[in-house]
Amino acid sequence: MNALLHVVPESGTDDTVVIQTEKAHHTSDVDMLVHARFGQDRLKKTVYRLRENTAPLGDLSLVAMRRGQLVGTLRFWPIRIGAQIPALLLGPLAVASAYQGLGIATRLMHRGLARAQDHGHEIVVLVGDEPYYRRFGFRRDLARDLALPGPVALERFLARELVPDALRGVGGMIEAPRDATITQPFLVSGNGAHNGRDWFGV
Ligand SMILES: CC(C)(COP(=O)(O)OP(=O)(O)OC[C@H]1O[C@@H](n2cnc3c(N)ncnc32)[C@H](O)[C@@H]1OP(=O)(O)O)[C@@H](O)C(=O)NCCC(=O)NCCS
Numbered sequence: 001m002n003a004l005l006h007v008v009p010e011s012g013t014d015d016t017v018v019i020q021t022e023k024a025h026h027t028s029d030v031d032m033l034v035h036a037r038f039g040q041d042r043l044k045k046t047v048y049r050l051r052e053n054t055a056p057l058g059d060l061s062l063v064a065m066r067r068g069q070l071v072g073t074l075r076f077w078p079i080r081i082g083a084q085i086p087a088l089l090l091g092p093l094a095v096a097s098a099y100q101g102l103g104i105a106t107r108l109m110h111r112g113l114a115r116a117q118d119h120g121h122e123i124v125v126l127v128g129d130e131p132y133y134r135r136f137g138f139r140r141d142l143a144r145d146l147a148l149p150g151p152v153a154l155e156r157f158l159a160r161e162l163v164p165d166a167l168r169g170v171g172g173m174i175e176a177p178r179d180a181t182i183t184q185p186f187l188v189s190g191n192g193a194h195n196g197r198d199w200f201g202v
Contacts, residue, residue: 016066016067017064017066017072017102018064018066019062019065019107019108019111020062021061021062021063022058022063022075023058024186026063026073029063030073033071033096036097037094038094042092045127046148046149046152049150049176050077050089050175051077051176054077054078054176055077055186056186056187057075057078057187057188058187058188059119059186060115061073061075062108062112062115064108070096071098071104072094072095072096072099072104072105073093073094074093074105074108075091076089076090076112076116077089078177079125079174079177080178081170081171081174083173083175084172085123085172086177087121087122087123087124087125087174088116088123088125089125089126090124093109110136113162117162122161122162122166123159123162123167124160124162125146125157125158126138126159127148127156128156133158136160137160138160139158139159142161143157143159146159146170146173147172147173149173149174149175
């Protein structure tokens with residue numbers, strides 16, 4: 001039985017919820033939460049093909065903790081556009097159902113996007129509900145020249161620029177990094193994604 005389904009908030013506020021960088025010991029709780037919120041069918045989605053042989057970015061992926069219990073998760077993954085341009089794939093974003101509406105996802109999104117910007121990333125894409133993600137600056141039109149390697153509901157395929165005009169003239173198929181088969185639980189993205197550095201060892 002998934003204990004996360006039985007979490008009951010002790011108060012109506014989220015002021016004791018702490019946002020932290022995800023660590024390896026959070027992995028099983030993250031998996032349980034994502035499974036509880038998205039179900040088994042999530043694994044059939046095209047975005048999961050991009051996550052198969054790689055790992056989330058450990059310097060960007062976040063968890064929301066309350067009294068030692070994981071109540072929220074936001075992950076970022078390395079991708080490339082047209083085999084050339086480094087970018088981030090955002091997701092999944094999930095908050096335990098008992099903690100919805102307390103602003104936890106908003107905090108995860110603002111913190112995650114700010115950190116990605118600080119680390120020199122320029123482009124973030126996701127597949128999700130546009131009515132939700134538009135508040136964080138994600139737009140359908142910014143992804144119009146991008147393609148995913150499988151079926152996707154186009155109205156859910158969104159992008160955001162972390163640097164103005166980062167997507168101007170950018171198009172092509174989104175891929176996982178070619179050399180992404182790894183064994184460590186997290187990758188480190190480092191700075192200067194457009195400055196010739198790769199995802200690894202920076
Ligand atoms: C979507 C989710 C991450 C929101 O988490 P949360 O911590 O409750 O979000 P916040 O408290 O920061 O924001 C709540 C606001 O988002 C709105 N919202 C939530 N889901 C939404 C959706 N799918 N579409 C539009 N708005 C949505 C709420 O109505 C609320 O609006 P308000 O601020 O005007 O009252 C959470 O409900 C969840 O895990 N859902 C299942 C997985 C999922 O749908 N993930 C992302 C969408 S693909």
